[in-house]
Amino acid sequence: MTTPIIRPARPDEHDDIGRVWMESWVSTGLTESSAFLLANLRARLRKEIEDGWSLFVADDGGRLAAMLALHLPKRYLDQLMVAPAYQGRSLGRQLLAFTRTHLPDEISLRCVRENEKAWRWYEREGFAFEKEAVEPTTGFMMKYYRWKKEGNAT
Numbered sequence: 001m002t003t004p005i006i007r008p009a010r011p012d013e014h015d016d017i018g019r020v021w022m023e024s025w026v027s028t029g030l031t032e033s034s035a036f037l038l039a040n041l042r043a044r045l046r047k048e049i050e051d052g053w054s055l056f057v058a059d060d061g062g063r064l065a066a067m068l069a070l071h072l073p074k075r076y077l078d079q080l081m082v083a084p085a086y087q088g089r090s091l092g093r094q095l096l097a098f099t100r101t102h103l104p105d106e107i108s109l110r111c112v113r114e115n116e117k118a119w120r121w122y123e124r125e126g127f128a129f130e131k132e133a134v135e136p137t138t139g140f141m142m143k144y145y146r147w148k149k150e151g152n153a154t
Contacts, residue, residue, distance in 0.1 A: 004058035004065040004091060006098045017057060017067045018042035024066075024081035028115050053078065056098070058091055068095045070102060077109040096125055105149045113141040 009017055018041040025041075026033045049055060052073060058066035065086040069079035077099050082091050099107060111118045113132060123129070127145035135142045 002060060003094075004060040004086070006056055006058050006068070006095065009055040009057045009067070013057060013064065014045050015042060016064050017055070018045055020057075020064050020067050020083045021045075021079065021081050023083055024087075027084045027087065028112075028117070030112060030114055048078070054102070056095075058082075058086070058095065060086070066091055066095060068099065070099060072102060075103050075106050075108055077103070077107050080109075092121065093125070107147045108145065110135075110142045110144045113143050119143050119145070 018038055021041045022033060022038050025031060025037075031037065045055070048069065052071050054070045054072055056068040056070070057064050058068070064083065066082040067079060068077075068081075070076065071078055077096075080092060080095050080099075082095070107127075109122065109127070111122065113119070119129075122145050125147070127147045130144045130146055132141055132143055134140070
């Protein structure tokens, strides 16, 4: 088994990235796969990149294993999605380590409250819970987290 390589995403991969995003999100059990969801995620990719996302993929010999979306100026980890076939292989931990190389002092994120597997994982990885709030566009209750490098008081 090879270790996927984390690299910047290419525009010609956006359709496949949308598929990985959908499959990962569906694997939480919070929604079902649909052509509508896939189309929305693919459209959102383009909009988010225009709005400042730095988009990365985990490439396993040409097969996309995960996506990672960072908003560097905001110190924000927006999406960390691992394809179901790659879950449980520490790829999420590799993506988080990669994120910390780009955001070494502070990272904020949010996740859906009902996605307990995700927020418990972030807590184990050193993120501190800050608040809960409803996301108006989806209606999901979101949990907000922040990680700060030890000794970094800012």
